[in-house]
Amino acid sequence: MRSIFKIILTVFVAIQFVGCTNKNWDDHYLTPPPTINTNVWDAIKSNSELSGFVTLMEKYNYDSLFMTDNTYTLFIPDNSAIAKMAPSQVSDTTILNYLISRHYIQPMDIKGKRKLQTLAKKFSTFESGNGQPTYDGIPLAFESPLYVNGKYFIMGEVALPKLNLYEYFAVNTPYLKAYIDSKDSITVDQAKSTPIGFNDKGQTVYDTVAIKYNSFETKVFPVSTEWRNYTSTFVFPRKANYENGLTAMAQKLGGRFIDYKDIPIKWQNQILIPYLIKQGTFLNMLDVNEFRDKSVLTYKKKYTMMNISGDSIIVDYKPSDPYLCSNGLFYEYANFVVPEKLYSDTIKMQGEALVRPQGVKFVFKDIKDSIIVKNPGGFSPNREYIKGASNDSIMVVNFTKGYKGIFDVDFQSTNLFPRKYRLEVLTKMDIGGIYDIYVNGVLLKRTPTSVNSFDYAEFTKVRGGLIKSVTGATLVPRGQFNKFDFYVDNIIDYGKPKVRFEYKGPGTVANNGLVIDALYFIPVAN
Structure with missing residues (x-):
């Protein structure tokens, strides 16, 4: 009898729980925000703090975006930030495209970093979970409610389109860029190449379609392509730091070696740069506090991290001065020194x-x-x-x-x-x-x-x-x-x-x- 009573009581509590749960979810979904029938563009125009942005949008007829059923999230610089923009920055729609995404962004649903594709076809970085959300590292000071066709955020700076890693290398690390370019080759696209006959020896002749193939982008990371869910971290010395490290190496060698110009490019491409890539390329975008120079188990300088290829490495440098790219994160060496083992070992x-x-x-x-x-x-x-x-x-x-x-x-x-x-x-x-x-x-x-x-x-x-x-x-x-x-x-x-x-x-x-x-x-x- 006591067992039957327990069963009845359990079923009663479960029914009550389900009823309460359904009511809470109903309240959540069936109670719309008061702005749900308002056009987001009307809300933006009514905010005097955003009049500079409104003027730019109307100048290029971008207000017409909100006459459709499409949903947008906008990351809007306030009037103070707009006033600081150079004339060249407002001469076309490049920056406007970068401030608008076709996706509805809800910070509470995002933990960590998330790549957003913008109207510029480039990816920006939205980060949440640290108290205040950011857009490409810029704090978002205000988050609007949901409107019928989107929402908007307000920030105190203008977010500029980010270079992808390859574009960044071209400007700041030309030695790495040249190394990547050296991995270009031409290969046959077998899917697009079709047989068209036979030669005198009976061998099949193909109407071949040649394509460019880069072994670095295939085997390490596609630095010239932007992805939503695929990013990397590169640690590599910028040009001046790299050359200073080579000059210090040259002076240590002595003799005919005077400065960085005396260090053979062939040696750099075959020994030094592959070593730096192995030691400084990682999957995903790593915060500086994620770099470990000691094993978490032994607290000694043993293998401390795993690089993008899955190799265990020892981090013997300090990353600094990060730059956020559209497809990853770049760090400079705080103090770049060419390891002596690369040129002085037996x-x-x-x-x-x-x-x-x-x-x-x-x-x-x-x-x-x-x-x-x-x-x-x-x-x-x-x-x-x-x-x-x-x-x-x-x-x-x-x-x-x-x-x-x-x-x-x-x-x-x-x-x-x-x-x-x-x-x-x-x-x-x-x-x-x-x-x-x-x-x-x-x-x-x-x-x-x-x-x-x-x-x-x-x-x-x-x-x-x-x-x-x-x-x-x-x-x-x-x-x-x-x-x-x-x-x-x-x-x-x-x-x-x-x-x-x-x-x-x-x-x-x-x-x-x-x-x-x-x-x-x-x-x-x-």
């Missing part, structure tokens, strides 16, 4: 990079990989996996005992910044011979009186296997491996220097051949 090239597998064997890569081999003896290279090597593997070519013929391997190293280096050649001590080693056509010698670049066996015989570096330090063997080094100071342009190992004959070591574990290009301070 550059490594593995010996096994010279070969490729062919069936169950290995062969040298060919001329299309910029590798030229003179090998009349027909000796096959191999990639051997040995723990303790620089990459746990080496490239080795075994010659016949006492071979005195020709063997040269000519290749390009990895890209190097133009400066002085100490080149370390990592090799295996029980295979060798007498070699001349060239970089960009210049024979490398360990001493001015050296005849050849290196004969490892002579060191094992005379010095017990201990080789002195050109710095004076002793290069201690690591198990089967040792190394020798040279100074290289003829790399004057950014790029891949040519390296050649030229066999001159057998040494006194029992096994003749060539072993390259790795080449280390170690920058040397001027």
Whole structure:
């Protein structure tokens, strides 16, 4: 009996709740505001604070917009703001178009930032949720009630159409803009290209439609296009700050480097700018307090944020001076410094990079990989996996005992910044011979009186296997491996220097051949 009573009581309360709820919603929807039958334009004209805006609208016949059933939201500068406009700003309808949206805007329904498409076809930024709504960062001092065909807001400044990110880069970060432009290419629009016949070889001939394709806009962010729900944040130094950072880098390098003009553009496009993009491009528009320079878990400088590509990065800069674009947000570097690791770290090239597998064997890569081999003896290279090597593997070519013929391997190293280096050649001590080693056509010698670049066996015989570096330090063997080094100071342009190992004959070591574990290009301070 008690259970039945509980059920009856529950049903009664539920009915009462639904009745009250329906009544509240009815009041909400069925009680119209007193302005609901008034034209929004009539309300605007009756506000003396907006007479300057009314005059501009009537000058270009924009008052006719409100003779239709379309709904508009207007962001209206007061008379004081209108009076400050330059003659060029009121010479056409560009700014008027930017102050009017075809959408009904209700601040209580918006949390955070929202992109609005205006009559100018450009997107503005409406933000709500922080106490006072803003339009492109300008506080909205007044919000009208709803009228039959829209509503309006009043602000104390004129909102000017914002540049999109690409337009902003063109004016303020020309180095980034030029980098993006360099990613343009022409490709075929397969959807619009149609087959029209066959050529003499029976191959299909297409009536092709070519289109421009930009890999940056496809893979990173479409900076020249505006979207309602797709924005990004870029952190990049503006022109003066960028050039100052390069000048500081040049002065740190010394020698022939004086200022930013001496830093190779090719290096900037291949190393510096991609690094800055990776470190400073994010999805959505981030407030400055959303940048973290320490892990929220460890409170240390580990991976702290995720960039637009989904990579974990460490934020080691302070963003400042934001500029709101129509499709994102731009921040300047508070203090831009080119990271030394980008131009002063050791550059490594593995010996096994010279070969490729062919069936169950290995062969040298060919001329299309910029590798030229003179090998009349027909000796096959191999990639051997040995723990303790620089990459746990080496490239080795075994010659016949006492071979005195020709063997040269000519290749390009990895890209190097133009400066002085100490080149370390990592090799295996029980295979060798007498070699001349060239970089960009210049024979490398360990001493001015050296005849050849290196004969490892002579060191094992005379010095017990201990080789002195050109710095004076002793290069201690690591198990089967040792190394020798040279100074290289003829790399004057950014790029891949040519390296050649030229066999001159057998040494006194029992096994003749060539072993390259790795080449280390170690920058040397001027």
